[in-house]
Amino acid sequence: QVQLQESGPGLVKPSETLSLTCTVSGGSISSYYWSWIRQPPGKGLEWIGYVYYSGNTNYNPSLKSRVIISVDTSKNQFSLKLTSVTAADTAVYYCAREVYSYGNRYFDYWGQGTLVTVSS
């Protein structure tokens, strides 16, 4: 059974960089897309972006200038960096595995989510 676990600081100061890592266990990181999704308190889900196991990336245009998603296949991990954070970046951050098959895209495994608060 594939499991994903987010890790990283729960509190980040304004203007600093939010950094999270997702560790994948129970399966290989190869041949899938690995995504970050966030959810501000009381609001809906927002797709942040993905990294393919080969390293190719795709980001939400509204966040593209501040986001880097990378993968480390040797550690079965992928990471999110979001720069110049503000209070609007306070959210539960989820990592998820995305399948792309026969034109269908869907998230079949999710992490439990980690709350990141931006505050001084």
Place this chain on the structure above:
Amino acid sequence: SSELTQDPAVSVALGQTVRITCQGDSLRSYYASWYQQRPGQAPVLVIYGRDNRPSGIPDRFSGSSSGNTASLTISGAQAEDEADYYCYSRDSSGNHLMFGGGTKLTVL
């Protein structure tokens, strides 16, 4: 405004059928996937592709698509189906992905 539009809230009587919709230009070309999210929990995939259910999802959940609208139908809604539901697909450019705004389902 979201390029995948969902009704913010829908209600259904216990045991009745409810359809939750997602509208967007990209849905003329791409299927949506659907996620159920209960309070305090991570989302769970319930439907993907034309009408595919992951293992463990009850067969009362089904999906369909017509024109620019994707639909999630729950036939015989149960109390445990009360949750937020999100669609996910490409944006109108086709180059990026996005979620709909979500629909809060209340089972009366």
